[in-house]
Amino acid sequence: MKPSSANAWNPRWRLLACAAPAAAFFAAFWLLPVVRLLTLPATKGWGTYFAVLTDSSYLQSMANTVALSVGVTLATLVLGAAVGIYLARHAFTGRRMLLSLLTLPLSFPGVIIGFFVILLGGRQGLVADIGDSLFGERITFAYGLLGLFLAYLYFSLPRAIATYAAAAEAMNVQLEEAARSLGASRLRVARDVWMPELAPTTLACGAILFATSMGAFGTAFTLASKFEVIPITIYNEFTNYANFALAASLSIALGLVTWLVLFAARRFGANPVAR
């Protein structure tokens, strides 16, 4: 070790040396494999890249996924904002406990959430039992669109609640009091005071909720839903039909959609990765 010569190092080289291990790891285990993935569909002809647009069943699956993700995102934003604002504004015993319980599912793998929906709406589920004793009919909703929607809602809500609770605590109360004292109704306050103030939060949170829903695989996998979403389509192409080029092409399409939404959100000033 020669500290004097190390000190004489050009700071630029030092920074490069600091970044080098991470860069090498990233290049070897993400960049290179992804380049491989990007070029793979070309081996089956250029048309493979557009399979998601030209094949009606893939297009349907993609449209399903986008529609489901948009619906879940909108519902989550409304519900999450309501709960977040309520929890930030009202002090009651057990509030912190409730907040930590509500955000706990952030650490659950998607498969658990699929299982929860089966417990609620599956063939032996809670709703089926209640329906049986009330109307003599076993109601199941776990394996259709409603089950998928509720499951996606379940894993989306904790993130929205946590984000809105934090944002609402930082909100300016005076503005709201001023609006109230001037006679604004509850709805007006929500529209003219809350919405503008929470707009950046909504944009960032909405983008990440949408991206998470688009790529969610475990939940749909557990539910084995009749409503096919694109991650399941990719999985089937890859595992059941060993159609690697097509799986790669669909992955590219999926990656492109989620990345574009996150990119657009960041363009408008939101930073989704830093929670």
Next chain:
Amino acid sequence: MRKNVQPKAPFLLAVTVLVSLFMIAPMLLSVMAGLVNNYSAGLKSGLTLRWLGEVWENYGGTVGWSLALALACVIGTVLLGVPCAYALARSRTRAAHIFEELLTLPVAVPGLATALALILAYGQLTAFRQSFAFILVGHMVFTLPFMVRTVSSALQRDDLLALEEAARSLGANFRQRFMGILVPAVFPAIVAGSLMVFTLSVGEFNLTWMLHTPLTRTLPVGLADSYASMRIEIGSAYTLVFFAVILPVLWGLQYLANLMQKRHGT
């Protein structure tokens, strides 16, 4: 149900109660289902630990592996990520900016795509493909940006620049400055990043399901397997094992992180 200071929000209260029920009821339901003799008969059939025992027999190994994997993932991302965060915090060149953008791509791109890419590139290396290292690499690629971002934003504080400069003028070399000043100063951020990485790794399924082999199974992979092939009581008992083993670890780490924040944070 709840006494509130501002009793003016009946709509928000109703939504909060409903959402809380929706979020908490399934957790209670699954805990109950893992402990009863017969799920369809309900609590009347009596409580038992039999299902937990069966889970431990069939899937016990996955718990240890998941924890070890998450720990390795934290160590790996700290070793790679903290120096990288320093480089990104101190250089505002265009290249650094592009590199940071690239590094966060695995978060934006669905895990399934990353997993496919890894299998296509390294699937032929059988020894690697069949080891836990293959899953570890996938988890690290996915979690590295969280570590780098958290630590790098902490390193950008102005007072740190001044401290580093002062140490340099007093003759401290880079290693002394890095280990003696920078790392202790951003230690809370490193802990927060580690907590995030650990949580993500323990619950990761999208990547892991594609990367795993019958001999390399993690807890979420085992869960999916039990949901597909076992009876509902065993699935529930396994979910209970997830809660019982993982949550105390997460809470412990959270407590530690808060403690650090109080001691080191300003």
